Amino acid sequence: MTSVSVETTNTAEPHETYVHQHHWRNADDEKDAAKLGMWLFLGTEALMFSGFFCAYAVFRMLYPDTWKQASDYYLDWRIGGFNTLVLVISSFTIVQAIRGAQLNKKMMIFWNLLATNICALTFLVVKIGWEYIPKIRAGELPGAFFTYGHGPTGTTHDHLFLGIYWVATATHGLHVLIGVFVIGWCMIRTMKGQFGPKNYMFLENTGLYWHIVDVIWIFLFPMLYLV
Amino acid sequence: MSGDHDASFLKPIGDFGDGGVFSAQWWRGFRTEVWRWATTLDHKKIGLMYLCAVLFAFFLGGVVALMLRMELFYPTMIVDVTDAAGNVVLNDAGEKITKTTGELFPGWTSSKGPVTSNNFYNRLFSLHGALMVFLFIIPAVPAAFGNIFIPLMIGAKDVAFPRLNLMSWYIYLFGGTFAVYSLLMGGVETGWTFYTPYSTSTQWGSVTSMVLGAFILGFSSILTGMNFIVTVHKLRAPGMGWFDMPLFVWASYATSIIQVLATPVLAITLLMLIFERTFRIGVFDPALGGDPVLFQHFFWFYSHPAVYIMIVPAFGIVSELIAVHCHKRLFGYKAIAFSSISIASVSFLIWGHHMFTAESPAANVVFSALTFLVAIPTAIKVFNWIATMYKASVTWNTPMLYAMSFLFNFSIGGLTGPPHAVLSTDIHLHDTYFVVAHFHYVMMGGSVIAVLGALHHWWPKFTGKMYNDKPARWMALLVFIGFNVTFFTQFFLGTQGMPRRYATYVPEFTTLNQISTMGSWVLAIGLFGHLLIFVQSLVSGRKAPPNPWGGLTLEWYTDAPPVEHNFAHEPVLTHGPYDYDLVVPPGWDPADYPLPDPELVRKAHGH
Amino acid sequence: MSEHDNHHHVTPLGPMVFTLVSLVVLTVVTVLTAKFVPLPGSGNLILALVIASIKGTFVAAFFMHLLYDKAVNTIVVMSSMFGVVLFIALTMVDIGTRKLHEPLEAGEIVAGGGAQWVERDGKQVVDYKGSYGPSYDAAPGKSVLDAAREASDATGEHAPDADEHNAETPANDAAHANTPATTEHAEPAPH
Structure with missing residues (x-):
């Protein structure tokens, strides 16, 4: 592996006095456990979203033509594509934030977290301002609230497509929103000097969470917007 | 909670001072205890x-x-569910006559x-x-x-x-x-x-x-x-x-x-x-x-x-x-x-x-x-x-x-x-x-x-x-x-x-x-x-010994009920969980628990 | 992975930049192929999902450090991916195979199940089409049991009339028309 080891003996920041919780034998065990727990949580996230993917797969299989028509008609791939790039970049910046913690550079953590959050907010603003609000105005809403009139497919599959589009993207958007708050909390903790080479577990787990949000979007984007 | 390491985790239940039940002191102790359990x-x-x-x-x-x-x-x-006033709420076929909430309860009180x-x-x-x-x-x-x-x-x-x-x-x-x-x-x-x-x-x-x-x-x-x-x-x-x-x-x-x-x-x-x-x-x-x-x-x-x-x-x-x-x-x-x-x-x-x-x-x-x-x-x-x-x-x-x-x-x-x-x-x-x-x-x-x-x-x-x-x-x-x-x-x-x-x-x-x-x-x-x-x-009930059944797994090594952090000293495992033919259970007298010849057992199990 | 007092793992910069670049490139490739290179059938869908999987793997391996981490985390990911695939695949096995047999309609179910006597090329043959259960094609014939009942009726009185097995007779009508008392010992009619 290409993992690098560097000497950081000359740093004596306040966070270096990190003490692990009493029921752990050592800090390494605690760190590994926190990471394993986070990965298990990410596994549950993937399985939760698999419900949307499964519903999508089933209806894409049952109604391939109308599904494609609805996708082309209701969704603009340029918005989805832009948001994909934004999320990919934010994933990179949060990796850089963790790198900052490992190198014990407080401001590197902070600026990268800020960049991540700006990306996340951009995603949400684009999503809501350029997609959700126009759609709500036009009445392109799930079944009970659908007032658009005659859709492109001429069938009720419009409702179905929009139903899955709304619940899947809204659930994903909620995850992004939660991410914004957690990353904001990380920024506060950074400024308090709580992250350093020995204690960036919380930061790393936040990063893992943020990446899974990214990965889910990587799948949602082509499925909903492109094909 | 308590700094005393030997204290059982259940110790303070019901023991809220000398003031007697429902005294002010008892209530204070009770509230503290409830808070402790809740957090x-x-x-x-x-x-x-x-x-x-x-x-x-x-x-x-x-x-x-x-x-x-x-x-x-x-x-x-x-048949027929009636409400308190005697009106039929659900008829024979189970159809609702009037909409009420909490219709579960008319059913409970029906005399039928x-x-x-x-x-x-x-x-x-x-x-x-x-x-x-x-x-x-x-x-x-x-x-x-x-x-x-x-x-x-x-x-x-x-x-x-x-x-x-x-x-x-x-x-x-x-x-x-x-x-x-x-x-x-x-x-x-x-x-x-x-x-x-x-x-x-x-x-x-x-x-x-x-x-x-x-x-x-x-x-x-x-x-x-x-x-x-x-x-x-x-x-x-x-x-x-x-x-x-x-x-x-x-x-x-x-x-x-x-x-x-x-x-x-x-x-x-x-x-x-x-x-x-x-x-x-x-x-x-x-x-x-x-x-x-x-x-x-x-x-x-x-x-x-x-x-x-x-x-x-x-x-x-x-x-x-x-x-x-x-x-x-x-x-x-x-x-x-x-x-x-x-x-x-x-x-x-x-x-x-x-x-x-x-x-x-x-x-x-x-x-x-x-x-x-x-x-x-x-x-x-x-x-x-x-x-x-x-x-x-x-x-x-x-x-x-x-x-x-x-x-x-x-x-x-x-x-x-x-x-x-x-x-x-x-x-x-x-x-x-x-x-x-x-x-x-x-x-x-x-x-x-x-x-x-x-x-x-x-x-x-x-x-x-x-x-x-x-x-x-x-x-x-x-x-x-x-x-x-x-x-x-x-x-x-x-x-x-x-x-x-x-x-x-x-x-x-x-x-x-x-x-x-x-x-x-x-x-x-x-x-x-x-x-x-x-x-x-x-x-x-009479007080239980730590190991009433003669179990070998680690939970039988601690007190009954267990102490605050489970074990007085961190246990180190020296035998398997079911080595009943090799180990006398903790707390038991070897005289009461005749082991087979350890050497024979060891050979039999290929240890 | 044991961490000594003065040694810390630092995420390498190079692979991360590589990952970022490839993610951007692959996103562009997805959009271009999906929008401007029409493939036959579900080709575009499959291609897009393959690219998405590659992107997801890159994120997991590099950004999420799976490559540098303990194997147990990878096992967790693998098992949850296994769950996702299983869930989607086995559900689609059901939904996707519903059309393999023709859907039943109320009133079409008759005694004798799916195997029927039908006329083909002027001969009476047993058709096992849709052998899972009762199934009828556009020109329904007669269920094997019905044919047997008719035959046992016929042996007592007159020889079976081939014209009665006309393909236009609906099977359920035949079931209503032929309910003789002695069905227990009925045998398929030799034709």
């Missing part, structure tokens, strides 16, 4: 709170079950019998199912016994994430509150499975809040599962390898895997059901091109593995009971351990067998074939337990009686499974009382019996009090007889074609139904007797 991070306290909650849910669900059986005592329906309309019966069996599945049996073993005993058995101070553990307890309470709320608002009539399209179209009652309750309870289950997996991976005592773990820990580990992998799908299923009810997204709505059977796929992808969340920890308990009370090395330790894991894996492949009458024939064939697989690891376990008991010096106390009871009931429950896996017989037996009897033999005859066994087995450990074993043995016998009378008759009813979920039946089924109902009374008497014995033990 505790101690896995034992959280586990005990879970235990009380699940037993209460079991009590409620049991009362409802007795009402259901009462209704089925006679083949016909008792306990169950007074078809709809009320529907509400009752849905309530019974939802209470027993979501509030009792899924958290019973993992969250209650698992919480208390997994850290003790692997020699840890606590679970990996104590705060998450407390959170999962509060999420459980929160979800339970939703369930109780929807019960008060009229309950649900959908059955605990919430099948579409009925659940998406019915305007009755409070399906949304009940579904939300189950959704929230699912998170509690996920957090518990995550916690245990990490605990088992990271907090085993020094010297304890994977194959030095007690089999209860193995079983709980397998259960946790299922909880983590399956429950999220339940979450999304119920969420989509809520969306369907509120937004009509159309996924389960055929009018919009959706598919109601898709809901069954979603639901059973969780709920079939959930069946193993209910039974696999019971396997773990039975392994412990048999090893300890037979004082013998478990036959085929690794086979039992791996069979737990393989049951967990196979459980994800076979959910379609709940839908043989609903899905496509090709899928039927696939799921039918896969379903047979699960019989293999299950049979491995049963054979190993029996082989362990062979030529053992068995102590016939209550836990062991329950282990025997489990083996008998579970074998029947297990062997009536393959008829459901075979397509041709399943079409005949689908939705009959045969199914009801089958899953009660597994869930009640398996899991609940194992829970009762575990209660008796570990009662001295977590309360520090002995119970009176002789009456408990009689009650165990009553429970066994009552259970079998109640449910064995239902196999006959099912093969004769009595459908489940109906409040009435044709008169030909009367005799068998009446026998079944009378069996439920015997069962209730037995369970009530156990309750009395436990209360007596708490009030005036």
Whole structure:
């Protein structure tokens, strides 16, 4: 592996006095456990979203033509594509934030977290301002609230497509929103000097969470917007 | 909490100073103590709170079950529900006359019998199912016994994430509150499975809040599962390898895997059901091109593995009971351990067998074939337990009686499974009382019996009090007889074609139904007797020794009840969990426990 | 992975930049192929999902450090992916195979199941089409049991009339028309 080891003996920041919780034998065990727990949580996230993917797969299989028509008609791939790039970049910046913690550079953590959050907010603003609000105005809403009139497919599959589009993207958007708050909390903790080479577990787990949000979007984007 | 390391974690209960009961000082002490329990991070306290909650849910669900059986005592329906003013609220056919909320309660107070309309019966069996599945049996073993005993058995101070553990307890309470709320608002009539399209179209009652309750309870289950997996991976005592773990820990580990992998799908299923009810997204709505059977796929992808969340920890308990009370090395330790894991894996492949009458024939064939697989690891376990008991010096106390009871009931429950896996017989037996009897033999005859066994087995450990074993043995016998009378008759009813979920039946089924109902009374008497014995033990039981049964797993090395951080000194494992032929149990006199010649044993086991 | 007091693992910069670049490139490739290179059938869908999987793997391996972490985390990911695939695949096995046999309509179910006597090339043959259950094509014939009943009726009185097995006779009508008392010992009619 290409993992690098560097000497950081000359740093004596306040966070270096990190003490692990009493029921752990050592800090390494605690760190590994926190990471394993986070990965298990990410596994549950993937399985939760698999419900949307499964519903999508089933209806894409049952109604391939109308599904494609609805996708082309209701969704603009340029918005989805832009948001994909934004999320990919934010994933990179949060990796850089963790790198900052490992190198014990407080401001590197902070600026990268800020960049991540700006990306996340951009995603949400684009999503809501350029997609959700126009759609709500036009009445392109799930079944009970659908007032658009005659859709492109001429069938009720419009409702179905929009139903899955709304619940899947809204659930994903909620995850992004939660991410914004957690990353904001990380920024506060950074400024308090709580992250350093020995204690960036919380930061790393936040990063893992943020990446899974990214990965889910990587799948949602082509499925909903492109094909 | 207390700085004193030797203090038992239960020590301060009821001891609130010298001021006397209900004095100002007593109240101060009481409030402090309640606050301590409410904010505790101690896995034992959280586990005990879970235990009380699940037993209460079991009590409620049991009362409802007795009402259901009462209704089925006679083949016909008792008519007309009236409200307090004497107006007819529900007519003979169960149709609503006027809309009122909380119609459950007119039914309770009606002078015409306990169950007074078809709809009320529907509400009752849905309530019974939802209470027993979501509030009792899924958290019973993992969250209650698992919480208390997994850290003790692997020699840890606590679970990996104590705060998450407390959170999962509060999420459980929160979800339970939703369930109780929807019960008060009229309950649900959908059955605990919430099948579409009925659940998406019915305007009755409070399906949304009940579904939300189950959704929230699912998170509690996920957090518990995550916690245990990490605990088992990271907090085993020094010297304890994977194959030095007690089999209860193995079983709980397998259960946790299922909880983590399956429950999220339940979450999304119920969420989509809520969306369907509120937004009509159309996924389960055929009018919009959706598919109601898709809901069954979603639901059973969780709920079939959930069946193993209910039974696999019971396997773990039975392994412990048999090893300890037979004082013998478990036959085929690794086979039992791996069979737990393989049951967990196979459980994800076979959910379609709940839908043989609903899905496509090709899928039927696939799921039918896969379903047979699960019989293999299950049979491995049963054979190993029996082989362990062979030529053992068995102590016939209550836990062991329950282990025997489990083996008998579970074998029947297990062997009536393959008829459901075979397509041709399943079409005949689908939705009959045969199914009801089958899953009660597994869930009640398996899991609940194992829970009762575990209660008796570990009662001295977590309360520090002995119970009176002789009456408990009689009650165990009553429970066994009552259970079998109640449910064995239902196999006959099912093969004769009595459908489940109906409040009435044709008169030909009367005799068998009446026998079944009378069996439920015997069962209730037995369970009530156990309750009395436990209360007596708490009030005036003699103090329990740390190791009353002669167990070798680590929980028997600490005090009864355990000290604040489980062990006075961190335990280091020096022997396997079932080395009964090599080690004198802790706290026992070697004179009372003659070991075979260690050298011979060593050679025999190839050590 | 044991961490000494003065040694810390630092995420390498190079692979991360590589990952970022490839993610951007692959996103562009997805859009271009999906929008401007129409493939036959589900080709575009499959291609897009393959690219998405590659992107997801890159994120997991590099950004999420799976490559540098303990194997157990990878096992967790693998098992949850296994669950996802299983869930979607086995559900689609059901939904996707429903059309393999023809859907039943109310009133079409008759005694005798799917195997029917039908006339083909002027001969009476048994058609096992849709052998899972009752199934009828556009020109329904007669179920094997019905044919047997007719035959046993006929043996007592007159020889079976071939014209009675006309393909235009609906099978359920035949079931109503032919309900003789002696069906227990009926045998298929030799034609």
